[in-house]
Amino acid sequence: MELIYKGKTKDVYSLDQDHCELRFKDDVTGEDGVFDPGANKVGARIEGVGTAGLKLTVFFFEKLNAMGIPTHFVSADIERGTMKVRKATPFGKGIEVICRYRAVGSFLRRYGLYVEEGQPLDSFVEVTLKDDERNDPPITDDALEMLGILTKTEYRELKHQTVRICGVIKDELAQKGLELYDIKLEFGRMRPDGAVGLIDEISGGNMRAYKGGEVAHPLELTRLMVGD
Numbered sequence: 746m747e748l749i750y751k752g753k754t755k756d757v758y759s760l761d762q763d764h765c766e767l768r769f770k771d772d773v774t775g776e777d778g779v780f781d782p783g784a785n786k787v788g789a790r791i792e793g794v795g796t797a798g799l800k801l802t803v804f805f806f807e808k809l810n811a812m813g814i815p816t817h818f819v820s821a822d823i824e825r826g827t828m829k830v831r832k833a834t835p836f837g838k839g840i841e842v843i844c845r846y847r848a849v850g851s852f853l854r855r856y857g858l859y860v861e862e863g864q865p866l867d868s869f870v871e872v873t874l875k876d877d878e879r880n881d882p883p884i885t886d887d888a889l890e891m892l893g894i895l896t897k898t899e900y901r902e903l904k905h906q907t908v909r910i911c912g913v914i915k916d917e918l919a920q921k922g923l924e925l926y927d928i929k930l931e932f933g934r935m936r937p938d939g940a941v942g943l944i945d946e947i948s949g950g951n952m953r954a955y956k957g958g959e960v961a962h963p964l965e966l967t968r969l970m971v972g973d
Contacts, residue, residue, distance in 0.1 A: 798948030
């Protein structure tokens with residue numbers, strides 16, 4: 746298979762004209778060995794976190810597919826740590842979409858003059874460009890359209906899907922006594938019709954969830970949600 750993208754937490758291989766294979770790694774983003782879903786570089790290697798991330802991703806993607814929400818998910822092989830997906834075209838060179846329910850992380854660092862740590866937020870959606878050199882800068886819908894990355898119509902659909910998808914994830918976590926603080930998603934144009942659809946993964950490495958006032962480690966998060 747042809748390697749088409751080597752990422753921080755996954756590698757992507759082309760299977761055929763319409764499908765790719767994602768191979769999950771035991772790497773998480775962070776700084777100095779400390780896990781941080783908002784970081785833009787690998788901060789630690791944790792044995793088993795790749796398989797855990799795949800299990801949780803399958804759990805959520807199967808639920809979203811059953812609800813008729815467009816995603817790239819096709820199937821997965823947990824033992825191999827791989828996921829088969831439909832190919833999609835990224836927006837520009839890639840964007841990330843964050844949905845925030847509490848003021849933590851980079852949101853707090855930027856807007857701390859106006860909010861307190863942990864202050865509730867109403868499903869706040871922000872888009873950042875995937876650009877490690879520039880520390881993944883936030884960007885507005887006007888700028889996204891002006892730079893030819895996506896249209897205003899696509900932005901409205903992306904935002905609508907983000908709020909809906911993250912609401913499903915938040916509710917599922919709440920059933921296990923977990924509170925979702927924020928989560929990072931990725932979207933692309935699905936082939937062949939170009940519809941906006943959810944891509945990448947939905948794992949503990951992409952979200953901050955708390956249980957009993959403490960951040961839930963990605964492995965613990967998976968255990969609580971889908972078992973060992």
